[in-house]
Amino acid sequence: MGGSKNKSPAQKDKSQKKDAKSKKSEKSNVAKTGPSVIIDESKAIKYINAAKVITVQDLARQTDVKISAANSFLQKLLGEGTVERIGGFSGHHLYKSVSGK
Numbered sequence: 001m002g003g004s005k006n007k008s009p010a011q012k013d014k015s016q017k018k019d020a021k022s023k024k025s026e027k028s029n030v031a032k033t034g035p036s037v038i039i040d041e042s043k044a045i046k047y048i049n050a051a052k053v054i055t056v057q058d059l060a061r062q063t064d065v066k067i068s069a070a071n072s073f074l075q076k077l078l079g080e081g082t083v084e085r086i087g088g089f090s091g092h093h094l095y096k097s098v099s100g101k
Contacts, residue, residue: 038065039063039065039069039070039073040063041073043062043063044059044062044063044070044073047059047062047063048077048082048083048095048097049097049099051097052096053086053094053095053096054074054083054094054095054096054097055088055092055093055094055095056070056071056074056092056093057070059073059074074095078095081098082097082098082099083095083096083097083098084096084098
């Protein structure tokens with residue numbers, strides 16, 4: 001059951017130089033951007049007006065976006081007064097369109 005062998009000082013220096021170069025190149029290649037999920041508003045409004053009851057999960061499924069994006073869109077519409085909350089609990093709320101059918 002042998003352990004790791006000790007490297008010579010020259011080998012240690014070489015490995016440290018390689019590690020420093022690879023870490024710098026990894027950091028420079030990564031560009032940090034914020035989440036850029038865009039919901040198709042025309043498709044979403046069309047679904048909202050046609051549906052009797054709207055849930056965040058259904059809206060996300062119909063518009064092909066994440067649930068968090070659909071939820072933020074519904075919260076925006078709720079603030080504008082386009083939709084109203086009619087029920088639900090614990091984050092699973094039901095909405096209906098104010099101007100819809």
